[in-house]
Amino acid sequence: MTERRTFVAMAMDVDLEVVGDVEADAVDALAAHLESDLAWVDSVFSTYREDSWISRINNGKASLGEAPPALAEVLDLCESFRDETGGLFDARTPDGRIDPTGIVKTWALERVRWRLALLGADGWRLACSGDVTVAGRAPTEAGWRIGLADPRHAPGPDVPVVGVVTLGAGGLAATGRHALATSGLAHRSGHIWDPRTGQAAAQVAQASVIGDDLVRCDAWATAVVVGGKAAAKAAQREGLDVQALTIVDGTVRASRTPGWRSTGS
Amino acid sequence: MRTQAGVMVVGASAVMLTAGVIAAPDVTGAVGADADPTATGDATGGATDGSQTPDSSATGTDGGTDGGADAGAGVTGTFDGPVVSNLRGDYQASLTFEDGVLVDVTFPVAGTDAPESRFVNEQSLPVLEEEMLAAQDWDVEYISGASYTSPAMVESAQGAFEDAGL
Numbered sequence: 001m002t003e004r005r006t007f008v009a010m011a012m013d014v015d016l017e018v019v020g021d022v023e024a025d026a027v028d029a030l031a032a033h034l035e036s037d038l039a040w041v042d043s044v045f046s047t048y049r050e051d052s053w054i055s056r057i058n059n060g061k062a063s064l065g066e067a068p069p070a071l072a073e074v075l076d077l078c079e080s081f082r083d084e085t086g087g088l089f090d091a092r093t094p095d096g097r098i099d100p101t102g103i104v105k106t107w108a109l110e111r112v113r114w115r116l117a118l119l120g121a122d123g124w125r126l127a128c129s130g131d132v133t134v135a136g137r138a139p140t141e142a143g144w145r146i147g148l149a150d151p152r153h154a155p156g157p158d159v160p161v162v163g164v165v166t167l168g169a170g171g172l173a174a175t176g177r178h179a180l181a182t183s184g185l186a187h188r189s190g191h192i193w194d195p196r197t198g199q200a201a202a203q204v205a206q207a208s209v210i211g212d213d214l215v216r217c218d219a220w221a222t223a224v225v226v227g228g229k230a231a232a233k234a235a236q237r238e239g240l241d242v243q244a245l246t247i248v249d250g251t252v253r254a255s256r257t258p259g260w261r262s263t264g265s
Numbered sequence: 266m267r268t269q270a271g272v273m274v275v276g277a278s279a280v281m282l283t284a285g286v287i288a289a290p291d292v293t294g295a296v297g298a299d300a301d302p303t304a305t306g307d308a309t310g311g312a313t314d315g316s317q318t319p320d321s322s323a324t325g326t327d328g329g330t331d332g333g334a335d336a337g338a339g340v341t342g343t344f345d346g347p348v349v350s351n352l353r354g355d356y357q358a359s360l361t362f363e364d365g366v367l368v369d370v371t372f373p374v375a376g377t378d379a380p381e382s383r384f385v386n387e388q389s390l391p392v393l394e395e396e397m398l399a400a401q402d403w404d405v406e407y408i409s410g411a412s413y414t415s416p417a418m419v420e421s422a423q424g425a426f427e428d429a430g431l
Binding site for chain 2 (some may be wrong): 206236252
């Protein structure tokens with residue numbers, strides 16, 4: 001049996017899939033809890049909302065000490081990823097503001113993991129945009145098959161797929177390799193900033209990172225978009241698997257770490 | 266951890282050189298443009314040619330050591346990478362091979378962080394595989410599209426570009 005729920009949080013679609021003998025009512029209740037958890041995160045971290053804690057701190061109207069401890073926790077995470085990526089992931093913007101948006105969504109998804117664990121399902125998948133984390137049994141024996149969107153197309157439900165990876169292979173007994181994050185260059189809104197050079201980063205159109213922790217995958221996906229192949233190799237040294245896509249004369253070219261598990265391509 | 270950026274830049278240039286020699290069949294895909302073409306060419310020839318031809322070309326061109334004794338089995342010599350710069354200074358990696366095997370990494374130019382930079386010597390040297398992809402029909406549970414990173418950061422970057430007149 002598979003139950004699937006979608007709801008909007010942080011202005012994005014969140015997609016929950018649950019496998020196993022679980023009451024539909026229980027999944028509904030879980031989805032409602034997830035929705036309110038993520039709405040709270042948005043109220044604290046949204047840089048689009050003037051009344052969020054992060055906006056008020058950036059405007060000098062509040063201090064970090066007054067804000068919920070979660071904010072300091074996320075900023076500490078940002079700092080540790082800035083160190084780990086050699087500065088490629090950086091939550092400080094050139095004009096001196098703090099923008100942890102790069103990992104807030106995945107931090108929020110990892111943060112609600114315990115709720116999913118309490119459901120008693122055989123397996124589940126929680127996804128939002130490019131970021132996916134899974135646990136346990138997939139709907140089919142093939143495992144949790146995740147398609148990688150074609151970077152030449154705008155994101156959406158009908159976007160073509162240029163590759164597939166299987167997460168959580170090995171079923172219930174498996175540990176690790178349960179998270180996938182994909183970051184990319186915006187098609188229309190401009191460029192991703194390279195904090196080292198102050199120039200637009202242009203070489204990687206889309207980067208996907210597979211690992212154990214979704215937040216870490218997310219930070220490194222950003223780092224690879226900014227830092228290109230050298231960053232992909234640095235991510236590999238950190239134990240992650242990476243696929244970086246570039247577009248050469250209209251064709252998608254993949255650069256992968258040898259451990260990148262791909263099927264069907 | 267403050268030295269990470271410096272280490273990574275040096276590591277990258279070392280990787281580019283080394284990948285060209287070790288992964289010669291995939292050299293065009295796996296190697297950056299600044300790999301030493303002499304080193305790459307020699308490695309390919311040496312790996313496929315078992316005959317004991319005198320191979321003086323296997324010796325590095327940039328102050329290379331003499332590799333004549335084992336010529337034919339793989340490239341031997343010392344190769345200097347390009348000088349790369351970052352905030353902490355200029356860096357240059359020099360790789361020494363014996364029979365196509367990397368045996369030493371030194372840093373003739375290493376900014377102010379020479380001891381830390383040499384740590385790259387102990388790290389594995391990763392290599393990327395390359396493939397062209399085409400859109401196909403696949404049966405999947407979910408599609409991972411790009412999450413566009415940090416829209417506010419993008420906006421501020423654009424503002425900075427405009428300020429700079431770019």
